[in-house]
Structures are given as structure tokens and as C-alpha cells.
Amino acid sequence: MQDNLILKAPKTFAISKPAALLLLISALLIGILVIATIKNRDRSQKLMELSFMREGKTMIHAFEAGTRTSMMFRKSAGHNPLEDLAIEVLKDQGIAFIRIIDEDNAVVVSQGNISQAILKNYSDLKNIGNNPVFSISWPDNIFEISQKFNPITTSLHSMSMMESRWEQWNLAFKPKGQMYISVGFYTNEYEKTRQQDMYHTIFMLVMLLLLFFAGLYFHYLYQRMGITHATLLNTQLYTNNVLESIPDSLITLDQDGNIVSCNKNTEELFKRRLKDIIGKKVLDIFPTCPPEILTTQSNVIEKDAEFQVASCEPVPIKMGSAQLKDHQGNRIGRVLVIRDVREIRSMEKQLEHSRRLAALGAMAAGIAHEVRNPLGTLRGLAHFFGSEDGASDACREYSKFMINEVDRLNHLVTELLQFGAPRELNFEKIDIKAMLEKTVTLLEQDFVEKRISLVPKYDEKTDLYGDTDLLIQTLLNLLKNSIQATPPGGEVSLTIKCDKEMCRISVSDTGTGMSEETKSRMFDPFYTTKKSGTGLGLAVSHRIVERHNGYFEINSVVNVGTTITIVLPLEERT
Incomplete structure (x- = not known):
């Protein structure tokens, strides 16, 4: 099968450029x-x-x-x-x-x-x-x-x-x-x-015809000799195309560990030009290369490693090494295959996070169903004892306190159900500007009480497809968090930026900002930095945006402020 894939040299008689000339x-x-x-x-x-x-x-x-x-x-x-x-x-x-x-x-x-x-x-x-x-x-x-x-x-x-x-x-x-x-x-x-001129012309014509047929003959010999050369060139071209199409970095070394050749993905991985790589020691380019990769006598070996380019974060990689041998079986070098596994590691983390959230959501939904009925009974009894004739003031106060706590638990149960067993999305065409204006109206009193300025930046009119109620719920959660994190006299801005495919809705504040730990855990269920928070608001918001085939972008600096951007597709995606 491999032989069939390699480009063959032409078997029929074909005119090459020199011969044609x-x-x-x-x-x-x-x-x-x-x-x-x-x-x-x-x-x-x-x-x-x-x-x-x-x-x-x-x-x-x-x-x-x-x-x-x-x-x-x-x-x-x-x-x-x-x-x-x-x-x-x-x-x-x-x-x-x-x-x-x-x-x-x-x-x-x-x-x-x-x-x-x-x-x-x-x-x-x-x-x-x-x-x-x-x-x-x-x-x-x-x-x-x-x-x-x-x-x-x-x-x-x-x-x-x-x-x-x-x-x-x-x-x-x-x-x-x-x-x-x-x-x-x-x-x-x-x-x-005239006859002498004709004889001379005939002589010249015969000589040219001899030259013509001699050219055809030598071209035939040249083409026969070039079949093997053309096949080798085609094989080399086929090999180069295959190597360049490999998404991994491919490096060949000589016996002294010098880099002989590499593909373009090596330039992208190491952030260096090809001319700055060829001829260098592999340890000069990749100091953290595991020693056994370069010294093993095994035909094939794989190792996990990581390397760091300039001031960038360490890049996790998977390395493979195999010996290169000539036709007599003598070792002439080594080939290294380096794969960037950042996306794989990120997908593994996301998968693990999704599994954990799914398990937690299923458990939360089960608990919520079991707790909701007893809470209803407790609220009814508390209301009964508080409204009974002859009840003392203390009894009415305790009854009111119990009702408030039961309502708080009911709110938590509702959020648990939204997180663990969300309802079906009701996709419809949404006027983004009208949706944001409605959201701001719902929180207008909160901004006034906290003396925080709201700066809307959504002059452009754009439509998207989504569930209006759930998206408003997500925006309310983000705006409430910004209000709580921003001191009086601060500023919260709401911005829309859209292109042909995606819409970006950003909520920015001049609040306290978030640490790296908080940013990494902010969407985890029950994780909160507030005394009265349940830790489910952002988790539910994250689930809503995911179900809309969107994602969040977080940019936060401690004591400077935070910008959370919701990125949503303009068209409905199945």
C-alpha cells in the first residue's frame, strides 16, 4: 500500500525540457x-x-x-x-x-x-x-x-x-x-x-535531421536513466510532505546529538527560526530534554517532559525517540518526535471537571428533591404557629425567623435544581441591547444604594439566538458580583462587541479583583468568597453559557478590577 501512495516516475515516453529545447x-x-x-x-x-x-x-x-x-x-x-x-x-x-x-x-x-x-x-x-x-x-x-x-x-x-x-x-x-x-x-x-546550392542545402538538412534524431535518441537514453532518479525524488517529496503534515515536531540528530533536520512545527514549538535550529546541539535548544531520550539503546522510547520558552509558562510535551540506521544496520543518528500536549491536558482537565460537576449535579438534584418537601412542611408549621391566636411576640419572632431561613433554603434548593437538572433551553431571537437594558433596570436600585456608576457601552444593535430568561439570569449573577466587589464611588461597565460569528458581552468593574486561586475555582459549585453566598450562582451561569455553546473569558487584577466576558455564537448551534 505504501508503494501505491508514492508518486511513480512516468513510464511512457515524455519530452523533458532540455530535450524539448x-x-x-x-x-x-x-x-x-x-x-x-x-x-x-x-x-x-x-x-x-x-x-x-x-x-x-x-x-x-x-x-x-x-x-x-x-x-x-x-x-x-x-x-x-x-x-x-x-x-x-x-x-x-x-x-x-x-x-x-x-x-x-x-x-x-x-x-x-x-x-x-x-x-x-x-x-x-x-x-x-x-x-x-x-x-x-x-x-x-x-x-x-x-x-x-x-x-x-x-x-x-x-x-x-x-x-x-x-x-x-x-x-x-x-x-x-x-x-x-x-x-x-x-x-x-x-x-x-543553383544545383550546388541545393546540394549544400540537402547536406545541411541531412545533418540537421541527424542532429534531430540523435537528440531524440539521447533524450530516450536520458529519460531511461532518469526514471530511477525521478522515483527517488518523488519518494523524497512524498516523505517531506508526510513529515510536514505531521502535527508534531520531528527532529533528526546525528551521532553527536547535532540537529540535522526538522519540520516546520519544530519552529512553532520552540519559537525559533529553522536556520537557528539546524546544526545546534539538541540540549542547547531543549535543555530539559530527558537524558535517556538521547542515550537509550532501545529502538523506541517515550517520555513525558516539559520545556519553557523565554518567559512563557512551561509547555507539557510527550517525547518519542528512535534510532536511525543505514542499509547495513549501522546506527547513524536518532529521530525525536515531540508532541505538544497542552490541549490534551486542558481537555483532560475539562473532562474531569465536567465529570465532577455532572456527579455533583446529580447528587444535588437528588438531595434537592428530598429536601424540598420537608422544607414546605416546616414553612407551613412555622407560619401556623406564628399566626395562631394568643401567640406571644417571641413566638411570632421565632416563626418569622424560621420562615426566612426556610425561604433561604428553598432558594438554595432551587439553585441546586437549576445546576443539577436544568430545564430545556427555549431558543429565540434576542435583541441584545433590549436584554441588557432590562437587566440593568432590574438592578438599578442596587447601583443607587451602593453609589456605583453604571457605564453602558452597547450602541450597536445586534441579535442572537438564545434563552432570554437564562441569559438574563447569568448577567444578573455577574452584575451582582461586580456590585458586591466594587466599593462606593466605583464604576461598573457593560459592553457589547460583535463580529460576523460571535458576540462578546463584557462586565467590568473597578473592584477588589481576584487571585489566581479564586479565578481557577470561581465556577466550582459551593465555592464562594462571600459570607452569605451559596457558591452556586457562577456555577449555574457557567452551565447556562456552556449549553449555549459559549464560554467565559476572565481578566482580573487584584486591587484593580475584574472583566468577565461571555462569548456566545450569534446563530443557534446544535
Whole structure:
């Protein structure tokens, strides 16, 4: 089961960040190489076209100039001088052909290597405008440029003479209408350069692909080698998470008693930062550590102890110790587990107190039921003897005294019943301010007689759910105690402070205050510091507040005063 809880390393092929980066770089380089190759090829082709266009225009202009020159010096008709010019031009090995046609596609001049693929383009020459056009025949590796053929220009001085000679020339080959000239250039050299670039690109692409697949292979090896490492890391992470989630302090020691590691709860328990704990002797951090915890040879040992941080109260703890061993069984240190048991001790005390109160309440309720009936009989007899005709004054005085004492005992019995067998709570929505005003009204005369000032501090209007009568009874008990403890001229304040969940009702006085012993026993039944007190008022009040899922907060300083706060939930809790 433990193995199932530990995080496993991935068994499937997954891309790690370094490998993914390598693969991404390889893919980017391949993409960049392909894009750069395409762009270089396009740029080279455009440069080739531009170069051949310039060379073609130059060649055509030279051919036109040669034609004009021939017309000036050749007067005989019947011979086509353009053929001679074409033959001379073709002596340049870079020129594939020269061809001139008229508007009916009749050939005027044709010299050189012209394939059928090139001849197909001549049907479109009629659409040529003033700018030259070009085409490329890749099977023949020939770049062809075509434009209108106009050997006669307006810049000639003897325009009429040139036109006359041009007409004589035309008698030899009889062209019809506009003539068009096409010049073809071999692109073999360019094609060789392009092939070399392509071979270089293919070589680089193969190298990048080798790098790409090599990266995949090494990543596979890296991942296979990293499975064990990843499993160890996951196990360590799992262990650390478990240790940090433990609510106890966990400390590991080396053989010399130095602290090697600890969890965060150790910082909270010892009120020290982690860097101030690691490397220190455990006795420097915890001087009251039981010696047997550090010296025992047993595998596991537990001890109760306590330690004190600065000026705080001693903290009860439970310590556990176990030896740490390596894979060969050699002792390498010790692990300490320290648990703060303050809450446990407090709960144990509260449980014991509740058990004692429950037993005392059950006994008190039983006694109260048994005593109440005889008390009623005694009161009736005392009233009978005191009211009988002919009774003396002394008899009436004794009768009145007996009735008062019986009433006092009846009041005590009533309190015993409230403590031992309280009635069911009648929860209702209570206006806290109205409840406090009613309570103050009931004790208004007591404050006047004692000459004590009452300072109400409950401006805010807040509602809570509770039993109005029982809460008023609790407040009456607290206010009566404050009145009795405060000398004339003193002050008693009644305060309300509420938040979203809890309401705090505080009764403060400037009386004599309470000692630590009195504070620890003030809610015990029959414990009182007053001569006429029964010691049940605060015990009953404590039971009422507990049944409302609330609690008391006590702050008292001898000869300064006391503040008792009732903390109650605003909503009813089941």
C-alpha cells in the first residue's frame, strides 16, 4: 500500500525540457534552412531574370543599332542583312537563339537552337506592349526575352532616307506589319550554381535531421536513466510532505546529538527560526530534554517532559525517540518526535471537571428533591404557629425567623435544581441591547444604594439566538458580583462587541479583583468568597453559557478590577 501512495516516475515516453529545447532548436533550424533556401532560390531567380533582362535589352538595342548601320551602307535589295547580324550575334556562346517574326507569325530571321516549347510562346507576341516580356524554358535551360523590333527611331537626322532604305530591305523578306524580336540566353551556369546550392542545402538538412534524431535518441537514453532518479525524488517529496503534515515536531540528530533536520512545527514549538535550529546541539535548544531520550539503546522510547520558552509558562510535551540506521544496520543518528500536549491536558482537565460537576449535579438534584418537601412542611408549621391566636411576640419572632431561613433554603434548593437538572433551553431571537437594558433596570436600585456608576457601552444593535430568561439570569449573577466587589464611588461597565460569528458581552468593574486561586475555582459549585453566598450562582451561569455553546473569558487584577466576558455564537448551534 505504501508503494501505491508514492508518486511513480512516468513510464511512457515524455519530452523533458532540455530535450524539448533541443528538438525545438533542431526543428527551428530545419525550418529556417528550408525557408532560407526557398528565399535564396527566389532571390537568385529574380537576380537572374533581372540580369538576363538587362542583357537582353542591351542585345536587342545593339541588334537594332546594327540594323540601322547595315541600312545606311547596304543599298542592294534582295538580300536579308538581319541574317548576317544574327549569325554574328550567335557567336557569343551564351546566346541560344535570335528570332524575328512579323505580326502574322511569319519568320523574318531565325538563328540558333529553338525548341518546340519555345515556339509555343510566339502566339502570344501580339499582346506585347511597349515593355519587354520574358519566359523561361527549364527543360531547355533557356531564358527568352521578347519585345517589339523597331530599328527606325525619331532620333535619326535623315528620317525619310532611312524609311526609304527600310522599305528596300523589306522587299527582301517582305514582313507584314509590326515585327517582334526574341533573344534566348542559356541558363546553364546559373543552373549549376543553383544545383550546388541545393546540394549544400540537402547536406545541411541531412545533418540537421541527424542532429534531430540523435537528440531524440539521447533524450530516450536520458529519460531511461532518469526514471530511477525521478522515483527517488518523488519518494523524497512524498516523505517531506508526510513529515510536514505531521502535527508534531520531528527532529533528526546525528551521532553527536547535532540537529540535522526538522519540520516546520519544530519552529512553532520552540519559537525559533529553522536556520537557528539546524546544526545546534539538541540540549542547547531543549535543555530539559530527558537524558535517556538521547542515550537509550532501545529502538523506541517515550517520555513525558516539559520545556519553557523565554518567559512563557512551561509547555507539557510527550517525547518519542528512535534510532536511525543505514542499509547495513549501522546506527547513524536518532529521530525525536515531540508532541505538544497542552490541549490534551486542558481537555483532560475539562473532562474531569465536567465529570465532577455532572456527579455533583446529580447528587444535588437528588438531595434537592428530598429536601424540598420537608422544607414546605416546616414553612407551613412555622407560619401556623406564628399566626395562631394568643401567640406571644417571641413566638411570632421565632416563626418569622424560621420562615426566612426556610425561604433561604428553598432558594438554595432551587439553585441546586437549576445546576443539577436544568430545564430545556427555549431558543429565540434576542435583541441584545433590549436584554441588557432590562437587566440593568432590574438592578438599578442596587447601583443607587451602593453609589456605583453604571457605564453602558452597547450602541450597536445586534441579535442572537438564545434563552432570554437564562441569559438574563447569568448577567444578573455577574452584575451582582461586580456590585458586591466594587466599593462606593466605583464604576461598573457593560459592553457589547460583535463580529460576523460571535458576540462578546463584557462586565467590568473597578473592584477588589481576584487571585489566581479564586479565578481557577470561581465556577466550582459551593465555592464562594462571600459570607452569605451559596457558591452556586457562577456555577449555574457557567452551565447556562456552556449549553449555549459559549464560554467565559476572565481578566482580573487584584486591587484593580475584574472583566468577565461571555462569548456566545450569534446563530443557534446544535
